[in-house]
Amino acid sequence: MLGSLWIIPLLPLTGFVLNLLLGWLKARKSVVNVVGIGSVGLATIATYWAIIDYLGQPAKVVVEHYFTWISAGKITVNAAFQFDPLTVVMVAFVTFVGFLIHVYSIGYMHGESDTSYARFFAYLNLFMFSMLILVFGSSLPLMFVGWEGVGLCSYLLIGFYFDDEYCAASGKKAFIANRVGDVGFLLGIFATFAIFGSADFTTFLPAAAAHPQQYAGWATAIGLLLFVGAVGKSAQIPLYVWLPDAMAGPTPVSALIHAATMVTAGVYMVVRCNVIYRIGPAALLVVAIVGGITALYAATIGMAQNDIKKVLAYSTISQLGYMFLGAGVGAFSAAIFHVVTHAFFKALLFLGAGSVIHACSGNQDMRTMGGLKKIMPTTYWTFMAATLAISGIFPFAGFFSKDEILGKTFAAGASNLNGFGWVYYILWFLGIAAAFITAFYMFRLVYMTFHGEFRGTEEEKHHLHESPWTMTLPLQVLGVLSIVGGLIGIPKLMTGHASWNLIEHFLDPVVIPLGGGHAGEMAAEISHHAVSPGVEWLLLLISLSIAISGILVARSFYYGERAFEKPRQFAERYPLLYKLVLNKYYVDEIYGAVVIQPLYRIFRFCWKAIDAVIIDGILVNGSAFMTELTGDILRFLQTGNVRNYALSVAMGVLLLIVILW
Amino acid sequence: MNPTMIPIPSAWILYLSAVLFVIGAIGVLLRRNGISIFLALELMLNSANLAFASFAFRFAGQGGHAASAINGQIFIFFIIAVAAAEAAVGLALFIAMYRRKETIDVDRFNILRW
Numbered sequence: 001m002l003g004s005l006w007i008i009p010l011l012p013l014t015g016f017v018l019n020l021l022l023g024w025l026k027a028r029k030s031v032v033n034v035v036g037i038g039s040v041g042l043a044t045i046a047t048y049w050a051i052i053d054y055l056g057q058p059a060k061v062v063v064e065h066y067f068t069w070i071s072a073g074k075i076t077v078n079a080a081f082q083f084d085p086l087t088v089v090m091v092a093f094v095t096f097v098g099f100l101i102h103v104y105s106i107g108y109m110h111g112e113s114d115t116s117y118a119r120f121f122a123y124l125n126l127f128m129f130s131m132l133i134l135v136f137g138s139s140l141p142l143m144f145v146g147w148e149g150v151g152l153c154s155y156l157l158i159g160f161y162f163d164d165e166y167c168a169a170s171g172k173k174a175f176i177a178n179r180v181g182d183v184g185f186l187l188g189i190f191a192t193f194a195i196f197g198s199a200d201f202t203t204f205l206p207a208a209a210a211h212p213q214q215y216a217g218w219a220t221a222i223g224l225l226l227f228v229g230a231v232g233k234s235a236q237i238p239l240y241v242w243l244p245d246a247m248a249g250p251t252p253v254s255a256l257i258h259a260a261t262m263v264t265a266g267v268y269m270v271v272r273c274n275v276i277y278r279i280g281p282a283a284l285l286v287v288a289i290v291g292g293i294t295a296l297y298a299a300t301i302g303m304a305q306n307d308i309k310k311v312l313a314y315s316t317i318s319q320l321g322y323m324f325l326g327a328g329v330g331a332f333s334a335a336i337f338h339v340v341t342h343a344f345f346k347a348l349l350f351l352g353a354g355s356v357i358h359a360c361s362g363n364q365d366m367r368t369m370g371g372l373k374k375i376m377p378t379t380y381w382t383f384m385a386a387t388l389a390i391s392g393i394f395p396f397a398g399f400f401s402k403d404e405i406l407g408k409t410f411a412a413g414a415s416n417l418n419g420f421g422w423v424y425y426i427l428w429f430l431g432i433a434a435a436f437i438t439a440f441y442m443f444r445l446v447y448m449t450f451h452g453e454f455r456g457t458e459e460e461k462h463h464l465h466e467s468p469w470t471m472t473l474p475l476q477v478l479g480v481l482s483i484v485g486g487l488i489g490i491p492k493l494m495t496g497h498a499s500w501n502l503i504e505h506f507l508d509p510v511v512i513p514l515g516g517g518h519a520g521e522m523a524a525e526i527s528h529h530a531v532s533p534g535v536e537w538l539l540l541l542i543s544l545s546i547a548i549s550g551i552l553v554a555r556s557f558y559y560g561e562r563a564f565e566k567p568r569q570f571a572e573r574y575p576l577l578y579k580l581v582l583n584k585y586y587v588d589e590i591y592g593a594v595v596i597q598p599l600y601r602i603f604r605f606c607w608k609a610i611d612a613v614i615i616d617g618i619l620v621n622g623s624a625f626m627t628e629l630t631g632d633i634l635r636f637l638q639t640g641n642v643r644n645y646a647l648s649v650a651m652g653v654l655l656l657i658v659i660l661w
Numbered sequence: 662m663n664p665t666m667i668p669i670p671s672a673w674i675l676y677l678s679a680v681l682f683v684i685g686a687i688g689v690l691l692r693r694n695g696i697s698i699f700l701a702l703e704l705m706l707n708s709a710n711l712a713f714a715s716f717a718f719r720f721a722g723q724g725g726h727a728a729s730a731i732n733g734q735i736f737i738f739f740i741i742a743v744a745a746a747e748a749a750v751g752l753a754l755f756i757a758m759y760r761r762k763e764t765i766d767v768d769r770f771n772i773l774r775w
Contacts, residue, residue, distance in 0.1 A: 640774025642767045646689055 001046050002053035005064050005081045008046045008091070009132035015039025015125035023118030029110070036121030037102045040128055044095040051088050060084060060509045063138050063202055070141070075193055082138035082201060086510045089336055089503065090135040090268055093343045097260045098128050100474035104351050105252040107471035108358060120160060120250070127153035131261050135268065140189045140199035143269065147185065147233065150262045151178045157257060158249040170248040177242035181232015188225030191218065205275045209512045212279040223276045223283030227290075230266025234320045236294045241588055243317055247309040251354030254309060259316050259350050260343040267323040267339050271332045275512050278330065281418035288328025288409075292427035295321030299437040303444070304581040307364045308353045311445050315390065316346055318434055322405050325431060329417065329424060331408035333507040337489045338401035340503070344485045345389035345398055348478035352383035355467040355475065356449055361460055366448040368460075373450040375464045378472045380450050382479035387446050389482040391439035392547045400486035403543055406431050407491070410539055411531045432546055439550025447558035493536050674715035681708035695755045695765035699748065706744050710737045 001007070018035045054062065062083040070077040102124060109120055130149025137143040151174075159171030189199055195218045196204035208215045230236070235243035246258045257263070270277060270287060277284045295318050302314035319342050326335035357364055359376060373380045389396035392403065409431055413424035454461050466472070489503040499505050531539075557566045571578040580586070681704055688701025717733030755765050762769055 635775040638774050640771035642770070643690060643693075650686060650690060 001049035002057070002062060002083065003064065005050060005083060005136060006066060008043050008050065008095075009129050009136065011039045011043040011046065012125040012128035012132070016122050016129060019118050019122035019125060023115050023122060026114050027118060029114060029117050032114075032118045032121050033106055036118075036125055037099070037106070039125055040095070040099050040102050043128065043132070044099045047091050047095045050083065051092060054083055054088060061202060074197060077139055077141045077199070079142065080138040080200075081136040083136070084510065085507050086268070086272060086336065087135055089340060089507065091132065093340050094131055094135060094261050095128070097343050097347050097478070098131070098256060100477055101252050101256040101260070101347060101351065104255075104354070104471050104474040105250075107468040108252055108354055109250065110468075116160075120157075123153055123156045123160070124252075124256070127157070127257060127262070131265075134265055138201055140192055140201075143272075144185065144189060147229070147265060147269075148182070150257070150265065151175065151182075151233070154178075154246065154257050154262055157253040158246045160249055160253070164248075167248040170242075170245040174242040174246050177239050178232045181229045181239055184225045184228025184232075185230075188222050188229065191222045191225060195222070201272060205273065205512060208279060209275045209514050212514045216279050218280075219276045220280030220283045223273070223280045224286060226269060226273060226276070227266075227283060227287055230269055230324075231290065232266075234263050234266030234324070235317050236266070236290050236321065236324060237297060240294065240298065240317045241591060244310055244313040244584070247307070247313050251309065251350060251357060254313070255347045255350030255354065258313065259346040263316065263320055264323065264339045264343070267320065267327060267335055270324070270327045271336055271510065274327075274330075274332045274510065275514070277327070278511075279514065281420075284328055284330065285418065285420055285423065286328075287324050288412075288427055289423065291321045291324025291326075291328050292409075292430045293321070294318065295325060295434040296430045296437070297321075299434045299441065300581060301584050302441040303437060304578065305441075306367050308356065308366050308369070308445065308449060309350070309364055311366075311441055312346070312349050312353055315349075315438065315441065318438060319346065319390070321434070322402060322431065325409060325427060326405035329405075329409045329412035329427075331405060331412075332511055333504040334401065334404040334408050334489075336507060337503045338398075338405055340488075341389065341397035341401040341482075341485045344478055344481040345386040345396075348382060348386040348475060348482055349390065351471070351475055351478065352379050352386065355379040355471055358467055358471070359464050360456065361463050363456065363460065366445065368456040369449045369454070370452040371450070371454040372464065376450075376466045378466060378475060382472075382475040382482075383450070384446065385479045385482045387442045389485075391442055391551060392435055392543060393551075394544060395483075395486060397482050397485035399544070400489050400491070402435065403540055404489060404491060406435070406543055407531070407536060407539055410535075414531050414535075432543060435543055436546045436550040439547040440554045443551045443554035444558050447554060447563070451559055452563055491536075493533060493540070668718075671715050671719045675712060678708045678712040678715065681705075681711065693766045693768050695751075695758065695767055698767065699751055699755075703744060703748075706740055710740055713737050713740075 015035050015038070018039075019032060022032050022035060063080055064083070065078050065080040067079050068076060069079040102121070105120065105124065109117055112120065127150060130146045130153055132146070134143055134146025134150060137146055155171045155175040158174050159168045161167045162171070192199045192204055195215070196207055198204050208219055212219075232239045243258060243263065247254055249258070277287060298314045298317035298321060302311050302318065305311045305314060319338070323335045323338050323342070326332070326338060355376065356369065356372060356379060359372065359379075360369060363369070385396065389398040392399045406428060409424055409428040413421045413428055415421070417424060454464070490500050492498045492501055558564065583589075685701045685703075685705030685708060688704065689698055692698050692701060713733045713736050717731075717737075720733070758770060759765050
């Protein structure tokens with residue numbers, strides 16, 4: 001399969017085209033299933049085949065060149081796919097998790113009409129295609145194609161129920177917020193072309209790595225511009241506002257696009273361009289700060305949300321913050337590790353939430369749930385595995401990846417990375433605080449949803465049921481992965497062998513060593529000896545105990561006979577704080593007042609004053625009016641009298657004679 | 662050419678041509694009867710013919726370019742042919758106009774206006 005990688009994205013693309021056709025023909029759901037799931041299933045098999053081929057050959061980076069896409073002056077962009085350890089990790093979970101979510105969608109979407117069922121799978125297939133282009137692309141422009149493609153699919157799927165105004169508006173919000181980021185991303189690509197003459201990863205990254213000092217300034221600029229794109233796509237402060245509203249889409253979409261794959265594209269991009277960030281320390285610091293603040297900030301909002309999917313949405317933003325924090329301290333493999341484990345447990349959380357919503361007849365408000373543990377045991381236990389994973393409980397997947405990031409952040413502080421040691425210590429503290437809140441809001445969600453008594457209506461209670469096997473099977477598979485997924489990155493601390501940290505070892509070639517003569521070389525990398533094993537064990541225990549205390553606080557707040565009593569007291573004691581958090585710090589309102597309203601007024605002025613009055617009124621209608629008026633006056637020259645015309649001709653001749661004399 | 666004969670100076674012929682042309686032009690402008698306008702128009706055309714003939718004669722007599730003389734004379738034939746065709750079309754038009762309004766007073770035919 002290695003050697004013809006183009007087949008892998010082509011499969012879902014074929015699925016997309018066929019499903020559009022099937023939707024048009026109003027084909028039965030079983031046919032759509034075969035095409036939609038089959039194409040992604042085959043792509044998954046092809047991907048793993050390619051990975052096996054890759055592991056069996058010596059080259060670290062395989063680039064397959066297909067054709068020249070753009071050739072303009074000195075700039076050439078090739079349609080080429082790149083296969084290296086980072087691509088391997090990304091495609092491995094993208095196709096597999098994507099496939100599971102496709103299977104899950106069979107059960108979740110069965111209530112749709114045949115046409116919209118086919119449309120749903122067509123969009124999902126198109127998404128898989130775009131995502132594969134994104135991770136396979138061997139240059140920034142090709143990555144951007146996938147980047148925009150997934151953005152389009154995100155828009156289409158958020159607005160899947162487009163007859164609902166909120167869904168349609170949410171889709172637009174996502175698209176526009178992403179567009180803001182894309183401006184930065186595009187400028188970053190242009191700057192890359194301008195400075196390096198090429199945006200191929202195999203060209204400009206080694207070029208930058210070879211002369212780190214020469215390119216330091218430009219790398220900072222490019223890194224920051226590209227990061228603006230990542231902030232939009234991966235929902236970081238200040239562009240995160242679209243992700244909570246993206247929950248308007250069907251739940252499998254939230255799981256696939258807005259948790260597991262698309263939103264991690266920003267992290268993937270930063271890791272892919274790690275050289276740029278390492279030689280531009282300011283950009284690296286910005287990545288870490290934005291990530292660290294987002295991790296805590298989004299987690300605090302998650303504490304007070306009552307919509308089950310909104311909690312998970314803010315949780316996703318928070319976890320993405322962790323990933324950027326990891327990338328921002330130079331722990332690129334840790335960031336990707338967390339991307340992978342997060343894909344497992346967050347996809348599972350969303351699918352579990354979908355299963356719950358499915359049972360509750362579409363209701364998403366946790367205040368009217370409760371006691372679902374007995375009715376939906378599979379959903380409950382798999383959900384529990386994911387919750388423990390995201391909370392960072394040993395030995396679940398999230399424990400290893402989150403601890404890796406926090407440990408590296410602390411180490412960055414201890415080794416005074418780029419001279420910003422104290423900033424990294426603060427970020428480590430933010431990360432620890434966010435870990436506490438994460439454990440709290442996740443167990444709040446679990447207790448409110450699965451424990452206690454059912455708080456909905458009798459009719460809803462009668463309807464409660466465990467989901468069909470097409471939905472529970474993906475839950476179980478992801479549940480196992482959420483438990484054991486962390487084993488691909490066991491820290492050296494526990495085993496004494498660095499090579500046991502499979503993912504870090506595997507991703508080593510992605511981090512290209514910087515060229516000689518770089519004075520900051522030592523400072524740009526985290527010193528491996530800055531933190532002694534004793535301190536590492538201590539940090540590990542701190543994050544574990546923080547997580548457990550978060551769980552215990554949630555238990556005392558939301559579990560047992562006195563559930564909801566303490567939160568109520570808390571809300572009464574600090575009404576302002578509670579309202580602030582409940583209303584998401586009024587960020588949407590602030591954006592509305594500061595950005596949207598002024599823009600709205602400007603464009604309204606452009607419409608009413610410039611377009612309607614000046615362009616339509618004066619220029620278009622005015623010129624027509626003047627023409628008509630002139631004609632109205634001049635038409636009286638046409639007397640219809642032949643002798644008058646003859647006289648004008650004679651006069652004209654006389655005039656000519658006088659002039660030419 | 663017989664040297665005892667004194668040729669009429671070209672200028673005289675051109676004066677005559679100009680006078681004829683102006684008479685014709687005034688006729689076109691002032692007459693109302695269609696056929697009268699036509700006659701005046703023929704007068705203008707023939708004044709032009711006269712000018713052509715005069716120039717042709719003058720250039721031939723002075724040993725100038727033989728082609729100039731021939732050109733002038735050929736143009737006269739062209740104009741005569743065109744005038745004949747024009748007369749045929751014009752008379753047909755006047756007959757059609759007469760059938761419509763029982764007159765060929767051009768001032769009565771002014772409906773093609775604002």
